[in-house]
Amino acid sequence: MTNQQQCQAFWQDRRSVILSTTNLEGVLETSITPFITDEAGNLYVFISELAQHTQNILRQLSDSSISPKQVKTSNLISGLLIADESGTEQAFARERLTLQLLPSEILRDSEGFSALLLRFEQTFGEVIPLLVSLLDFHLIQLKVIKGGYVKGFGQAFTFKGCPCQELEPVKQERDKNKG
Numbered sequence: 714m715t716n717q718q719q720c721q722a723f724w725q726d727r728r729s730v731i732l733s734t735t736n737l738e739g740v741l742e743t744s745i746t747p748f749i750t751d752e753a754g755n756l757y758v759f760i761s762e763l764a765q766h767t768q769n770i771l772r773q774l775s776d777s778s779i780s781p782k783q784v785k786t787s788n789l790i791s792g793l794l795i796a797d798e799s800g801t802e803q804a805f806a807r808e809r810l811t812l813q814l815l816p817s818e819i820l821r822d823s824e825g826f827s828a829l830l831l832r833f834e835q836t837f838g839e840v841i842p843l844l845v846s847l848l849d850f851h852l853i854q855l856k857v858i859k860g861g862y863v864k865g866f867g868q869a870f871t872f873k874g875c876p877c878q879e880l881e882p883v884k885q886e887r888d889k890n891k892g
Contacts, residue, residue, distance in 0.1 A: 724810060724876050730756060731743060742766065754876050756814065760850065762849040793810070794809060806863070810861070813857070817853070818853055819853070860876055
C-alpha cells in the first residue's frame, strides 16, 4: 500500500476531529467533535453554541469575512485526527493527520444544508434530527488549506488542499552553522 493509500485509509476511518480555536483573549482552547467529509476533502461539523469552540468559530467568522483567496494564518483553526492510543505500539510514532482549516458557516436556509445533515444522520444516527431541531446548532464547513501526515518514525509528509493528495516527504533541515 502506498503512503497516499495509507493516509487515505486513515483519513476515511476517522469520525472525530480535535479542534484548536482561539478565544477572545487569544488563548487556545482545544475540543473534539464528530465530522463528515465531502469529495473535495472539506470537513463539516454540526456544533452547538454552548460549546466554546463554536463560540470561538462564530466570533472569528463575524470578525472577518474574507474570501478563500485571501486566507491569512489568523483566519485558520487547527485540526487533529489521531490514531487510537490503545492500537498504537509506539506513542512517539503515533499515526496522525494535522490540518490547517478555514471555517465558514453553512446557513440552514442555504442550498446543501439538508443534504449535509442527511449525511450526518446516515453516519451518526437518529440523534441528528433532534440536534437539527435545536436552533443553537450550526453547520460549519472546515476547508483544508494544508496539513501533515505522520505514519511513523521518519515517515512524515505534508500536503496542500485535499488531505492525503500529493504527499511531500518532510525533509530535516540541517543547522547551517554546524557545517
